[in-house]
Amino acid sequence: MTDQLSRRDLLTSSAAIAVSAALPSLARVTPAAAQTIPSSASEIAAAVRAKKITAMELTKAAIARAEQLKDLNIFIFLNKDGAVATAAEIDESRGDGALAGLPVVIKDNINTADMPTTGGTPALEKAQPKQNAPSMQKLFKAGAIIIGKTNLHELAFGITSTNLAPFAGPVKNPYDKSRIAGGSSGGTAVAIATGIVTCGLGTDTGGSTRIPAALTGTVGLRPSVGNGGAQRRYNDTNMVVPISHTRDTVGPMGRTVADVALLDSVITGSPLAGAEPLRGKRFGAPAALWGGLDRELEAVMKAARQKLESAGAVFVDADIAGLFEQNAKVSFPVALHEPIADFPAWLETSEIRDITLADIAAKIASPDVKGAFGAITADAFGAAYQDAITVQRPALQKMYDDYFRDNKVDAILFPTTIAPAPLIDTVKGSGEMSINGGPPVPVFDTMIRNTDPGSNAGIPGLSLFAGMTAGGLPVGLEIDGPVGSDVKLLALGLSIEAILGNAPPPKI
Template identity: 30%
Template structure:
């Protein structure tokens, strides 16, 4: 009987072969590899680990150097809200474990950033709010436990729109301040996972987590030239993540490449008894989503392109047209998809549901915290309106405070309009999408992740910004209302150098198919490039 090899044994055999081949091919004074921290992938880092050219401790220090140089100083991206002061110690311990036992997974010793609504027992979880400043939850979020078990190092927490809603101030929170887009410092990083997108684009870590209620993973990924996965609702647990609207909330990874995002998804996915939606994913998850990555995945595929989301910005429309041409070049059949008017703007339904669910769900979360933190939304609302806070430099976004008030006015989950939307309107949305895909025999549908590029920061006027759309996030709402998966991948740049994103959207649990399509498109276009505001620092590049 043949012995089944682990991924690490296979990788070691391959690396040994390549190393021997290198010795026989290169002259003795030649260098086989050059490590570059900026844009380094999980595979490249693991190769450097294996060759003893890099340790996790050294890697963490290199990223901390970048954070000090570019997040706190220089361009002041301001994407992080807290740093793990034990990261170097944890890295040393994982280095020792690697030497003694080998790595736990591809994420062993890899620094990652968590959005600041993921519970961690050793770092405050605040949702970006001064109202929860210093709050240490009693337990790690389910996904955080899985990431730690895989050997990932939590390097810090990312800034976010306060309690995951931007209300016109994308990238702003009362605790973290305003995060800038590293590609153009006067533009926003989108939201609500704006900090997560900015820090990975600026190469402060390898991966980040986000949460997505109305495009909040995919939008920040698009404006930062990243890959963002909003998975099928139920594929990844939301337990231990500060809720906004559980009918829509999803958790997922953000990365610089499809491969790295697929690795992270394999770690994060899984059934959690504390999140009832994950019970639907039994038998539908994979530990390794990289097995579905294929450069030829688009050959013979049938792709629909949504025609309802054009006209927001001419450069976005042109990039979408170019994407369609590239998909056809790669062997896909692409045809138009025309949604009904109801599906073209689902925000009125989403707003009603959010106002109904936020109070009972945030109250349930707050009751797990210890004093002196508020234990109800009503208490948070009262604190938000207090004179000392309103007149301070850490005042909450007035729109966010107004949102608290609207939720408190709402009759909550017994409201007939809310129940009608949940039980009748949303099933109709899912059915219409599935009917269209079935009638046209589609494997996926594409659209621009956002109908306009990143906009100006809320406190800056920019006459060069062009956006004819009332809501650039409209396309993304389909994935949240339906619960179906959407993956955003880099689609190019505007003339001002602002990244754009393309979304691949599909049926429930079609992540393997969508990842294959996204990977094939990514490999054929190679649009990802780092921002010029955060160049390499001394010592980041070395030969081995």
């Protein structure tokens, strides 16, 4: 079976499509059913439960596809033996969960008890936590098959996924291999975009599910974080290689909004989101988030807005004055101070012995990440932290609360990034780019501009496909809502996606 699969042409938008269409053992499946089986994560699981396809067939197809696409540097650890063993168990006795037999991937900073959790950094290359992170465990209990751990920007400290650790390498965008996949959850995004899986888990601190989703034509959710406690939708405290306990969250990613909604429902136990009609729905369109755009990306976003307006959506052109200035008072003081305490807490909870924060910092391979950790170990933002967390962050949250209330908007809608994917920089890991032929600007600051403020405010955000540029690169559209509006965002996302469609598969 493995040799047969590795020889077949699996270059479709889903490895499962290739399996259902090509394997002789599936000859009993009608052509119509073959096209229906892999159209969504829920239908794949339903097909496994109905014995129209086996978990083993899906798993071997996903592994073969992953091996075929090694040059994209999608995986740090491919879980061949473990995935096959789980598939066999599901086919024999466990095929009754919401995700029965569904291949998924997990970002390699999320704790897994039977696979290493490296964070994509040399000091943790052999790190083995003792427990699964709760969000990952819920997928597993629902019958998901973990195909492997995906590559990421080293230690998740960046948005390009240009990981320069020797065992990782830069994640490449399947729409143009010379360009970044976005980050830090780039490996998960590319595994989805190339059809290895339909969905999986990433993490998001300042845009790390949404930016790679935007740049690869996929979907990424940053769940509500709020002020923690009951406002935090996913609770994986000390079970993910950390940046900031205030900002970090696991987030589901998928080929479609329905795939993401399914994972969210499994993780939270909440009802599955259903589409919410757009007619009469009010979307804020702040000038701050719509300004300074790459011309090709702007054309895609304007066309998307026109389509949504034709469907009855109402756009409210009200700005959020001072948004970026207020965000700057929160962002680095929180993200570059909290790791000082959060890393030791993660190491202790994970029972990873004889490794310290200093050890991790000393062995970092990517120059951009090493620079960030220089600021962390020197506690460069220590003096600003208390003001950031007790004064400036609440002020930022109030700006959003006031905006939603005063403008009576259901959500804010804007371009996820202000430019399509820039070129990979294998020297620094995150270098410079130009917008519309202008002067060089930092890739990190530029690409995170629109996603970072909502992250710091703790509100949920969903990035989905808006369209393709004239140059053939995907563009992402994001909708943000008040804390706790995650299901509503998914419901609106389902309706937006029905109008705008899904990305065409990459030609790889």
